[in-house]
Amino acid sequence: MAFSNELRTTFQQELSNIQQAGIFKEERIIHAPQSSEIDVVFPAGSEKKHVLNLCANNYLGLSSHPEVVKAAHEGLDSRGYGMSSVRFICGTQDIHKELERKLTKFLGTEDTILFPSCMDANAGVFEAILTEQDIMIADRLVHASIVDGMRLCKAQQDTFKHSDMDHLEKKLQLHQDKRSRMIITDGAFSMDGDLARMDKIVELAEKYNSMVFIDDSHASGFIGKTGRGTHEHFGVVGKIDVITTTLGKALGGASGGCVSGRKEIVELCRQKARPYLFSNTIPPVVVAAANKVLDIITSTTERRDKLEKNTQFWRKGLTEAGFIIKEGETPIVPVMLFNAKLSQDFSKDLYYEGIYVVGFFFPVVPKGQARIRTQLSAAHEMHQLQKALKAFIKIGKKYDILHKTKEEIIEKYGL
Numbered sequence: 001m002a003f004s005n006e007l008r009t010t011f012q013q014e015l016s017n018i019q020q021a022g023i024f025k026e027e028r029i030i031h032a033p034q035s036s037e038i039d040v041v042f043p044a045g046s047e048k049k050h051v052l053n054l055c056a057n058n059y060l061g062l063s064s065h066p067e068v069v070k071a072a073h074e075g076l077d078s079r080g081y082g083m084s085s086v087r088f089i090c091g092t093q094d095i096h097k098e099l100e101r102k103l104t105k106f107l108g109t110e111d112t113i114l115f116p117s118c119m120d121a122n123a124g125v126f127e128a129i130l131t132e133q134d135i136m137i138a139d140r141l142v143h144a145s146i147v148d149g150m151r152l153c154k155a156q157q158d159t160f161k162h163s164d165m166d167h168l169e170k171k172l173q174l175h176q177d178k179r180s181r182m183i184i185t186d187g188a189f190s191m192d193g194d195l196a197r198m199d200k201i202v203e204l205a206e207k208y209n210s211m212v213f214i215d216d217s218h219a220s221g222f223i224g225k226t227g228r229g230t231h232e233h234f235g236v237v238g239k240i241d242v243i244t245t246t247l248g249k250a251l252g253g254a255s256g257g258c259v260s261g262r263k264e265i266v267e268l269c270r271q272k273a274r275p276y277l278f279s280n281t282i283p284p285v286v287v288a289a290a291n292k293v294l295d296i297i298t299s300t301t302e303r304r305d306k307l308e309k310n311t312q313f314w315r316k317g318l319t320e321a322g323f324i325i326k327e328g329e330t331p332i333v334p335v336m337l338f339n340a341k342l343s344q345d346f347s348k349d350l351y352y353e354g355i356y357v358v359g360f361f362f363p364v365v366p367k368g369q370a371r372i373r374t375q376l377s378a379a380h381e382m383h384q385l386q387k388a389l390k391a392f393i394k395i396g397k398k399y400d401i402l403h404k405t406k407e408e409i410i411e412k413y414g415l
């Protein structure tokens with residue numbers, strides 16, 4: 001037998017190490033469509049609970065929106081279920097091109113190419129355009145999919161301290177001898193909910209002759225006055241050379257991603273990007289629904305405006321109640337608890353209060369920075385957020401962490 005008992009023991013040992021380290025991940029099973037309220041069974045085998053959902057990336061509340069579901073049905077009827085092909089062989093329909101055009105217009109770029117996911121977009125784009133003579137300079141907190149994409153690319157690599165513009169400038173000076181430079185960053189960072197300083201980054205890119213790349217997965221659809229993303233927020237639309245983003249968060253939440261930007265870069269991706277060439281097309285049903293999503297969000301800013309209101313209410317409410325949150329303006333609102341076990345106990349108690357959130361701790365966030373990451377949605381109604389706030393305050397009192405300093409919380413619970 002090739003899968004020997006010895007091998008099995010090795011794998012079992014690794015799994016039990018993960019368990020002992022307290023970082024074993026368990027799926028939480030949802031018995032309902034993705035929404036502001038969901039039915040969850042967790043832990044496995046327990047009773048189904050109806051809870052308020054504060055941990056989805058469903059920022060615009062479009063994941064189960066009736067118009068989006070209807071468009072998906074129509075897409076299924078008019079363009080079928082599967083394409084059974086990659087894009088360049090026989091996997092491109094009129095609706096795929098339509099979606100690329102709509103994304104280009106929405107993001108304010110020159111051209112767009114769809115990928116099966118944003119993970120694939122990031123896996124393909126660097127290798128398709130950069131060589132050994134080029135340098136990629138990335139923020140140290142970029143998303144894992146960017147790290148992987150950079151690994152697949154032969155260009156040289158360097159990093160700058162998170163959002164540290166002086167450090168980035170030093171690195172740009174250091175790498176003036178390379179053929180080209182590319183500054184690489186997330187637009188909105190998913191763990192802290194902060195925005196990259198795109199105005200500064202573009203300024204430095206112009207000063208030091210560098211391209212700019214952003215992954216706007218946690219921003220596309222709602223950051224900026226009309227929801228176009230981080231570049232809109234900072235007034236630098238048209239100045240970003242490469243934007244990658246996902247359809248799997250605010251933009252309907254199903255799946256799919258894209259590279260959008262300078263037309264030559266996008267064309268090189270069509271010629272060379274491996275996930276585009278060797279992985280299947282986004283299915284017609286998803287494309288049809290995504291087209292509808294783009295129609296909805298370009299016809300009105302109502303949903304992103306509501307999200308902004310919800311976010312302001314939530315940030316203000318938590319702060320006034322005496323929680324320590326990561327300041328910012330995005331709908332990603334981390335409630336800092338510092339201690340890993342406290343973050344787990346706190347989220348469990350909230351679950352029994354009917355509030356569904358997840359505690360994050362090392363290695364997902366740095367040691368001693370455990371937190372509950374809450375995420376707002378345009379699908380949330382004010383009465384739901386009021387209920388959630390009440391529950392947070394009740395559990396906050398139970399653990400006696402309200403109106404306490406970071407040091408006081410750490411002294412009580414340790415790191």
Ligand SMILES: *Cc1c(COP(=O)(O)O)cnc(C)c1O
Binds near residue numbers: 116119190215255
């Ligand atoms: C979620 C996310 C991705 C992955 O998107 P998928 O389309 O699900 O692969 C990539 N980058 C960032 C910054 C993300 O937040």
